[in-house]
Every structure is written in structure tokens, then in C-alpha cells.
Amino acid sequence: MTRATILARRDDAVASVDRRIFGTFVEHLGRCVYTGIYEPEHPTANADGFRLDVVDLVKELGTTTVRYPGGNFVSGFRWEDSVGPRDKRPVRRDLAWHSLETNQVGVDEFARWLALTDSELMMAANLGTRGIEEALDLLEYCNHPSGTALSDQRIANGTTEPHGIRMWCLGNEMDGPWQTGYRIAEDYGTLAARTAQAMKAADNDLELVVCGSSGSGMPTFGDWERTVLEHTYEHVDFISCHAYYQERGGDLGSYLASSLDMQYFIDTVVATADHVGRKLRSSKQIQLSFDEWNIWYLDEHRASDEVNNEWQVAPRQLEDTYSVADAVVLGGLLITLLKNHARVRSASLAQLVNVIAPIRTEPGGDAWRQTTFFPFSATSRLARGTVIVPRIDAPTYATAVHGEAPLIDSVMTHDDDSVSVFLVNRSLTEPVDLTIDLTEFQVTSLAEAATLHDDDVYAKNTIDDQERVGLKPLHGAELVDGVLALRLPPVSWSAVAAHRA
Ligand code: AHR
Numbered sequence: 001m002t003r004a005t006i007l008a009r010r011d012d013a014v015a016s017v018d019r020r021i022f023g024t025f026v027e028h029l030g031r032c033v034y035t036g037i038y039e040p041e042h043p044t045a046n047a048d049g050f051r052l053d054v055v056d057l058v059k060e061l062g063t064t065t066v067r068y069p070g071g072n073f074v075s076g077f078r079w080e081d082s083v084g085p086r087d088k089r090p091v092r093r094d095l096a097w098h099s100l101e102t103n104q105v106g107v108d109e110f111a112r113w114l115a116l117t118d119s120e121l122m123m124a125a126n127l128g129t130r131g132i133e134e135a136l137d138l139l140e141y142c143n144h145p146s147g148t149a150l151s152d153q154r155i156a157n158g159t160t161e162p163h164g165i166r167m168w169c170l171g172n173e174m175d176g177p178w179q180t181g182y183r184i185a186e187d188y189g190t191l192a193a194r195t196a197q198a199m200k201a202a203d204n205d206l207e208l209v210v211c212g213s214s215g216s217g218m219p220t221f222g223d224w225e226r227t228v229l230e231h232t233y234e235h236v237d238f239i240s241c242h243a244y245y246q247e248r249g250g251d252l253g254s255y256l257a258s259s260l261d262m263q264y265f266i267d268t269v270v271a272t273a274d275h276v277g278r279k280l281r282s283s284k285q286i287q288l289s290f291d292e293w294n295i296w297y298l299d300e301h302r303a304s305d306e307v308n309n310e311w312q313v314a315p316r317q318l319e320d321t322y323s324v325a326d327a328v329v330l331g332g333l334l335i336t337l338l339k340n341h342a343r344v345r346s347a348s349l350a351q352l353v354n355v356i357a358p359i360r361t362e363p364g365g366d367a368w369r370q371t372t373f374f375p376f377s378a379t380s381r382l383a384r385g386t387v388i389v390p391r392i393d394a395p396t397y398a399t400a401v402h403g404e405a406p407l408i409d410s411v412m413t414h415d416d417d418s419v420s421v422f423l424v425n426r427s428l429t430e431p432v433d434l435t436i437d438l439t440e441f442q443v444t445s446l447a448e449a450a451t452l453h454d455d456d457v458y459a460k461n462t463i464d465d466q467e468r469v470g471l472k473p474l475h476g477a478e479l480v481d482g483v484l485a486l487r488l489p490p491v492s493w494s495a496v497a498a499h500r501a
Pocket of ligand 1: 027070071072073172173214292350351
């Protein structure tokens, strides 16, 4: 039997939980908006046309911040098209996803949808085809109370109160040659600095996110962050990170260790940001906004013809169906984000509905949970108070991509009432017997113990079998004198919560 131990110490606290770590992302892409969150003909639709069956699932998922409206889409977005009387809104071509945008959902409707889900809006401004003036105009339209041309236009459009959007992204993936209006780092850094300076002149309390690399595999990774931050350091608050993972070539062992790459990404960006900060003799620290992260079968997407030459409204694009293994990797990535919460203060699972998403829908039909829904939802519900990075003593295994990887990964949180521990077992074959020493936390009894595991690691939830995969009780979990004993199944993600005295 494979064994491991974990020691949890109060001294290993890294940060208090900021709910923004459980953000997600809604892009005008495929069926994320149209027939995803919005479908006026659906039996559950409200007066705005939003599906309330989807709203219920979004609330259960526990998302907190939602990035909008893109993504690659934002780099061609004309925000003015998306406000005012719906019958007057133009249909435009979206070059990013080669589809038609009807603008039937825009800034004001989306803010109303967010209110239904108790989430915060994280708005992206278009720095692809547009610039400083349009970003300022959108800011005025959204946030100025009244008495100016654009705030009065918002009021005339039916939204009396300002949206009060605090977090703004300065464009999206501007390092990527696929991006409409992509730039070299010098050019983007200059534009982002001037846009940020102007936006903060309008409202100094905004929190601005400058674009980092669109992936750690980009040839400019590291240099991009350095150059962009040299221009923007004093004007922005966050730098973005984006990462997508998938199993390649049947190498499940490497895939299960994907969070080692996420850790490398975070370490590199933190080191680069701090290097620039020291060089500039700044007293400020830049935080990380991991505002796109997920599993995405990108190789298969690139090889497909789903982005084709026909201009369609809401085509089926990026509708990945996730397996148990995908959910275990996703749960592991969330553990890594929490372990790095001292610097990763905001994150967005990309995306929310249909498009590489934890929630799927059919037009006129059901909405259901993908496998990846479960670790996200349970972590969002249980992670409370302070994050602790526990000391793990576990065997390692060899991976082709990441070198030696620990079989077990874990993070925990605690507040006055409870302790929650999140765990992955990456072993392909072996259960792991684990003891977790929680004696410093005065735990009294188990509150819950659940696991995501299946004998078929490729089992999925589909339209015809929507509840094939879900959380199950983690049998045999015991708490004796402050020490938890668990048996973690192979290829599993688990969450255990205990009451405190
Ligand atoms: O989330 C899908 C796409 O991935 C986004 O539009 C883009 O920002 C990234 O490349």
C-alpha cells in the first residue's frame, strides 16, 4: 500500500481567501451567451431572456467574478453596438471566431444577469482595434453616476444606477498573433500605460489588469512581462496569466501533473514582476490575475473545422466534454491557484457555459453539470478564511513532461468554525493511505468527505447520461485525536471538511 503524510501548521498560512479566486469567464463565443446563458424562447427564460435553469447552476457552481465579453472577441468589440434598443443594434462580424454577433446581449443586460448570480463583473476593454478614447467612453458609460453624455445615455437606456465595475482588463492576449490588433511588447506596453493612466485619472480606485503572456509556451514568455511591466508598473495592479491543459498522446501521468507547469508559470511571472518592481525602486507589488485557466482540447480544436467559412450566429465551438481525469486535473489546478494565493489574487475559469465550460446546455432543452463542475463548486463552497500550504511527504513518480511529480498534492483553509482540505491522488493505479495531522487546529468531528473518482477515468456526463459522474462519499475517512486518516482512490480529487471546537 502506498502511504503519505501531511502536516498542517498555522505558521504555513499564505493568505486569506479572496472570493475572486473563484471567478469564471463569459465570452461572446460559440454558444456561451446565445443558447447558453441567454435564450428568450427557453421555458425557464426570464423577461430579459436569461435561462434561469442556467442561473441556478451558476449559483451552485459558486462563481464570484465573471470576466466579460472576451477573450479574443473583445479585440474587435464595439461596445456601443451592445447598448440601447435591441431592435436597433447592428449585427457585426466577429473575426476572432468567424461568426456573427447580434448584440442582443450587451453590457447592461449582462450586468443584470450577473446580479441574478451574485457575481462581480470584470470588464475587458478593446485594445485591439480600439484605444484610450473608447476605453474611457465605456468606463464613463458604465460607472459615471449621471450628468454626462454617456452616463445619461445609460440612464436613458434604462440603467439608472452605475454598474460600479472595479476590475478592468486592458485588452486580451495582445502577444498572440491570432489576436485582432496584436502588438509587440513595446507597443502594447506603451498603449496599456497610457490607457491605464487615463482610466485612473477618471477613477483612481479602479483595479487594472495588464496583459501578460497568453501561455508559458509563447516564445516571448518572460520578456513580454518584463517589457510590458517596465511601461505600466505604476499604473496597473495585476498582470494576467492564461493557461490551458490537455492530455496528449495518451500520457495520462504527465497530464495529471499539469499543475507543475502552472506553478512554473506563476513562479516566473512573480519573479519577473518583482524584478521590474525592484529595478524601478517601486514600493508597489503587482498581483497575478490568472484570468483564463482550464482544460481545453486545443489540438483537436485546431485540427477541426468548427471555425469555418460560414458566418453563423452562435455556432457550436469549443464544446469539450470533460472526463473524470479532466476534473481531477482541474481540481489540482485550483489547489495550485490557492497555494499561490498570496500573489494570485484573482482567477477566472475559462469559460462558464458550453464553451470549454463546467455547464452545458441544449437549445430548448436541459442544462447539466460537466465533471469539472464538481471540484470547482466544492472548493468554492468549502474554502473559507485562511489558506494554509501543508507539508506533504509523499512518493513521487516519473513523468515525461514534468520530471518527478509528487503523487499527492493538497491545500487547506481554515476559519473559526471549520478546516477544509483539498487533495489529489495522481497515481494511475494505487490508492494512497494518507494521514493528515490537524492537531494545531482543534478539529472535533468530520463535517463531510467527498471524492471524485471512477473506475473509468474517461467517464463523462453527456446529454443522454447527465449524472454519470459526480461527487461520492469518501468512505473510511476517520478523525482521531486531531489526525485524519483517509484512503484516496487512484486518479481522484477529494475534499474533506472538519468542524472546529
Ligand atoms: O477561452 C478561449 C480563448 O482562449 C479566449 O478567447 C482567448 O483569450 C484564449 O486564447
